Structure formats: C-alpha cells, structure tokens
Amino acid sequence: EFGEDLGSEEDLKPRPPVVTVMGHVDHGKTRLLDTIRKTDVASREAGGITQHIGAYQVRHNDRAITFIDTPGHEAFTAMRARGAKSTDIAVLVVAADDGVKPQTIEALNHAKAADVPIVVAVNKIDKPGADPTKVRGQLTEYGLVPEEYGGDTMFVDISAKQGTNIDELLEAILLTADATLDLKANPNQPAQGVAIEAHLDRGRGPVATVLVQRGTLHIGDAIVCGEAYGRVRAMLDENGQNLDEAPPSRPVQVQGLNSVPSAGDNFIVVPDERVARQIAERRQARARNAELARSRGRRTLEELFKDLEKGEVQELKLIIKGDVSGSVEALEDALLKIDVGEEVSLRVIHRGVGAITENDVTLAAASDAIIIAFNVRPEGKARELAEREGVDIRYYSVIYQAIEEVEAALKGLLKPEYEEVQLGTAEIREVFRSSKFGNIAGCVVRSGVIRRGAKARLIRDGAVVADNLEIASLRRFKDDVTEVREGFECGIGLGAYNDIKVDDVIETFEMREKPRA
Ligand code: GDP
Secondary structure, eight states: OTTOOOSOGGGOEEOOOEEEEEESTTSSHHHHHHHHHHHOHHHHHTOOOOOOOSEEEEEETTEEEEEEOOOSHHHHHHHHHTTOOOOSEEEEEEETTTOOOHHHHHHHHHHHHTTOOEEEEEEOTTSTTOOHHHHHHHHHTTTOOBGGGTSSBEEEEOBTTTTBTHHHHHHHHHHHHHHHOOOEEOSSSBOEEEEEEEEEETTTEEEEEEEEEESBEETTOEEEETTEEEEEEEEEOTTSOBOSEEOTTOEEEEEEESSOOOTTOEEEEESSHHHHHHHHHHHHHHHHHHHHHHHHOOOOHHHHHHHHHTTSOSEEEEEEEESSHHHHHHHHHHHHTOOOTTTOEEEEEEEEESSBOHHHHHHHHHHTEEEEEESOOBOTTHHHHHHHHTOOEEEESSHHHHHHHHHHHHHHHHSOOEEEEEEEEEEEEEEEEETTTEEEEEEEEEEEEEETTOEEEEEETTEEEEEEEEOOEEEETTEEOSEEETTOEEEEEOTTOOOOOTTOEEEEEEEEEOOOO
8 A cells, every 4th residue: 555665674775855945925935946956967967958847856965855846835735635745854935135924934834734844045145134143033933943043943044046055055955854854765666656746738648747755666657646547658857858767756757647636646556557447446436425425514623533532633733813913822822721631632733813814724634633713714715625625614703612612522522421320329337447447337238239449429418428439348248249239238448438427328330431422
C-alpha cells in the first residue's frame, strides 16, 4: 500500500528535500522561485527549454533541492487536504519593507499544522525602508525565533530581484533539512508519490506532474494516480528533457494517463495495466459513495470526538474566527483552559479576526480541524467549500456557549459515560473493633448481593454519611469470600473508614458503562 518504504534500513538512501515557498501576496514568492531557478547553472546548461511543470530541482554544493513551483499555500493546503504530504520544508517569504501580514501568519500556521520546519526568507532588502530586524522581532512573537537570538529558525536576508543571498538561502534549507529531518527513501522499489498539478493537453492528452517520493519511476511503468490510470509513455523534466527514470524527490511531467488526476492525488506503480485499471475503477466507485455520504450529512463535532476516542485522532484542532480580536483571544483562552484529561489535547492552529475565508476552510480540511465562528460567517465560496470538504463550522454569539459545547462534547464522548448500578444493601447488627483490620461491621444482607471490591456508601437514618467507600474485606465466619447474598450474615470491613454504628446501612454499587446511543 501507499506510504511505506520497502526493505530495511540499508535500502534507504538520502533524498533531496522538497520545499514549498509561502507568504503574503506580493512579498515576492514568484520572483524568488524564478530567481532560484535561474541561478542554477547546471539546469541552464542543460540547454533545454524552461518548462513550468509545477516543480523543479536545483543543485547547491552538489546537492539537489526540489521546489514546488506553485507559490502560495493554496497548493500546499489543497494537497494536505487530500492527505498528501508533499513538503519537507517551508520557506516563509516576508517582505522587509512590509513586515508580517495576515497571510504570513496563515502560511506559518499551515506549516506548523503540518509539522513542517520553516526557513524565513526576509525579502526585498534592496528596498529603501527595508527593516529585516523588525521582521525578526515580529516573527519571534509567533514562535519563530531566529538562530541569532538563540532560537532554532534560520532567517536569511535576500533580494529576489537582485539575486542577493540566494546561495545562503539554499544553504539554510539544506542545513535545516540536515538538522531536523532524516530524509531518506528506498530508490529500488516500485515508485510512489503525489501529483502536483495536472491538465489536459490538446496534443498530448492528460499530463500530470508527479513528485516521486519513494522508489524510481520508469518509462513503461503501469501507474494509478487517484482515479486515473495508465502506462508511463513519456517523462519530461523542468528543462524539457526526456527522462527514462525518476528517483525519489524528482518531479516529472508524465504522459500516458487515461484521465486528469487532481493535485494532491497519490500515485503508485503496480505490476501491470490491468491491475492499475482495477484499482482506479474501485476508487471511482468509492469516490461516488463518499460523495453520496457527504451529501447526506456533514461530519459533526460528535463524529470527530468519536474518532478521538478510538484513538484515530489524539488532538482536537480548532480554528477560531471572531468579529473582534478581544473576543477571539478570550475564546481561545477559555477553550484552552478546558480540562480534557490526558487522552486528548486541544490545539488552536489558527485564529483571526473577520469572516471565515476559503483558506480557513482548506486549512481546517487539511488538518481535520473544527472552525469555531464567533459572530462571523463564511464569506464568498467558503460555505460551499466547507460543505464539500465536510468541514464543521460551529457558530456562536455567546462565548460561554462555545465553551460549554466544546467541553460537553469532549467530556461526554471522550470518557465513556458510566451509570451507577445498585448491587445490594446490608444492615449493620454489631460492630467489632479490631486493632489490626479496623472496625468490622457484622451485617445481615438485606437485598441483592455484597461483593468484595465493590463501591459502597454508608447510610444512617436515611442520609448518606460517607461515600466513595469500598468493600475492602468480606468474611463469612472465618473465611474470606467474594460475595454474600441476601439473607446471609457476613463481616464487612470498609478499609480505613471506621465510623460505623449499629443500624447503619451499607449500600453497594458498581459503575457500568452506559450503552451509548
Ligand atoms: P508574490 O505575490 O508573493 O508571488 O510576489 P511577486 O513575486 O509577484 O512579487 C511582487 C512584486 O514585488 C513584484 O513586482 C516583484 O518584482 C517585486 N519584488 C519581488 N522581490 C523583490 C525584491 O527582492 N526587491 C524588490 N525591490 N522587489 C521585489
């Protein structure tokens, strides 16, 4: 199946890091991707015609780095929404003359939610008014502490326009990869990977740029990509060169599929085309079913909590959007204070002021998060998108309602609900004082059964005088027994609890898991 490297540790070989460039609009993502590509002499000398296939590879100090060439985090998020992990490192571009902006924070949260390490490129340092120090200060507040301040995030001041410090940025990417990731893959297995972009070409039919993640893709391989299948007829790289094979981390444009897959679809190589077709057809059927299921009802908070309970999700991720920053902060504070025990953690992966955007929804879908909307509504196509992606948006206008609901759901569904089941009662006829065992109640069982180890409470004159007790010892004559039934006499010890009197009633019960609806 997908996602596993075959073989043993020795079969794994180092592979290049795969990098996505993210950041606020106009901060220079596109320009940076162009500049990086142009500074790579090796690919220029290849002499081919530059193709924009959605990803490219450059070399730095004899090591390769793969860049996903679709700036912005839309592609990144769209892929994650489909469960594809395509990126090892995120380069966060921040214009030094403009500083940290809302989309900078969004991008940062996307990367964090995906557990992807970040390298910060402080761009446009050629411009008057550029203030790279200010950018460092601003990002520090969001947990990205520059190495020079003792943190572990590398910041590189660059000018994408003038080509300043591009080598240093590439160096920082490799250093970050080496320090935080152990990027390896087995090149000697059937290839697997992810589609980065795809379209229908008039002359060539469906073409898809895929990133090989493990194994090596060869001409002639039978592949399934999402619901598309076929045989690899031709492979082109970003310089328009034909390739015969593509190793791990190499992006290639593939021809030979029968239809156009979606960005984020995984691909696998299978033994032959017949198998490929079978898998693709099964997926098409499953997709139709999923569509049906979605049309019948969205995934609810309760369902998510069920997943939490089954251990399929350990973390409840929240996105908080509100009308004013004060309410967002108050809500976040209060939500994070909810005691949900140790089984699950609550994590706010993004918060912001204003309407719910499509980006919020894709982030939620990608991270399996719930959106908590405080006095705000989805804008534009965000509502539609949420419905399509099955993203749960909860609307509130009173903070405590939001808190109560999240808390109730967490408590109610995480910990199974128990109900008390009465086992029996015993009346104390005599009290024996034993220095060794504490006081022993000489009882007659009035109803049901008294069981050793069961929970107990003590009732005097119709009122509970002690609760949370336990039938610590139970004897008939000189024998320890496990239970005594109605009508029989027995000696009951309540452990350390000694305040017992003749005519008190010991009531025992146990907690049983409530059958859930
Ligand atoms: P994107 O929206 O993040 O992809 O931003 P672009 O790459 O399209 O850049 C936005 C504008 O900023 C364009 O006019 C670029 O030429 C300009 N720009 C990008 N990088 C630099 C830089 O380092 N210095 C200067 N002066 N301008 C830059």
